[in-house]
Amino acid sequence: MKHSYTKILAAAILPACILIFSAAPATMAGFSAAAQERIGGTVEFDKTVHDFGDVMLSDGPLRCTFTMKNISDKPVVIYNVVTSCGCTDVEWTRQPIMPGKKGTISSTYSNDEGPYPFDKNLTAYVSGIGNPVILKLRGVSHEKQLSLEEMFPVRFGSLGMKSAELKCGNLEQGGYRSDEVKVANLSSAPVRISFSGITPGLTVSVSPNPIPARSTAALKFTVTADREHWGKNWHHAVPLVNGKAYTATEDGKKTSGISVYSFTKENFSSLSKEERDAGSRPMFSSSTFSFGKIKAGTPVEAEFNFTNIGKNDFRAYKVDIDADKATHTDVPVVKCGFKGSFRVNLDTTGMPAGETLVIVTLTTNSPSRPIVNLFITGWIE
Secondary structure (H helix, E strand, O other): OOHHHHHHHHHOOOOOOOOOOOOOOOOOOOOOOOOEEOOOOOEEEEEEEEEOOOOOOHHHOOEEEEEEEEEEOOEEEEEEEEEEOOOEEEEEEOOOOOOEOOOOEEEOOOOOOOEEEEEEEEEEEEEEOOOEEEEEEEEEEEEEOHHHHHHOOOOEOOOEOOOOEEEEEEOOOOOOEEEEEEEEEOOOOEOOEEEOOOOOEEEEEEEOEEEOOOOOEEEEHHHOOOOOOEEEEEEEEEEEEEEEEOOEOOOOOOOOEEEEEEEEOOOOOOOOOHHOOOOOOOEEEEOOOEEEOOOOOOOOEEEEEEEEEEOOEEEEEEEEEEEOOEEOOOOOOOOOOOOOEEEEEEEEOOOOOOEEEEEEEEEEOOOOOOOEEEEEEEEEE
16 A cells, blocks of 8 residues: 555554544534543543534634543642644643542634634643643534535435544553544434444444434444454444435445444553563564565565563564555564564555555554554555
């Protein structure tokens, strides 16, 4: 698979970025995407993304609030919240938040940047959490109101969606993520929505149900982590409209159901600093394998070598390869102080000509490197 380097480096840093699809009711009012997330066993946010959906420029400034609950046994302080641009203002709870109590982070987006999609970040620094918490404000501003058919172009019968592919973001073992998107009833009569063929670990529902005629509803979905699934995973469900299944078309491709993407990694939140320091730690001799310039169809065998410089055995739970035709050998369990290696075999048949970069993502048991990104680069003639 061919990628631009800008997009690849972004993906390397965040292998499973959190995406909430824009959605809006017929009245063009926004909605709150309820992405509940527990962070570090310290706090729990009611959502980490607020999607205003499709809004009008004439609506003026847009406001939202994120609620954070202290689930630890010590007071928590929001030290600071930094916005990604001057078009976003923010306020937050300044006093310590006691165990079991809640604080808020409230933001206002100016909504004066033109009729375009917007995606703004709030970076919150919270005591007891090693990394800052990223909160997002998203939506699409319009100069004129759109019809339901324009806003929900993917159609399973009279059920309209923005997209059949939904993304749930990062999961940790023992946890779950919930989110929601807007869907629409494009018909002139109420419709009842149910689901079949639901992948284990996924729950999905629609509210209100039945959906009133020419109206919208929230499609809510939850993915629960389990130790049989690591790294990149897709969960699936087939929507039934009044008991009947339909095939939808998106980007020229037909689909019989919705797909929910998630990325699952190990949960180290309960470990002490000493336990983290005693974990495994892989050190790769090189994170990039270059195959040089080859003709399309030439097989590539990339080898990656590493040493476990940690204090416990290193284990890779899963290997994900960002290419359609690729296989890999097993990644060995490596004791502390020992070396290991594995190979990726890449079939370049049908790959686009030009500069190519493929990402190999390891999901591991290392507290310091729970996700390892490796790269296969080269030029295909």
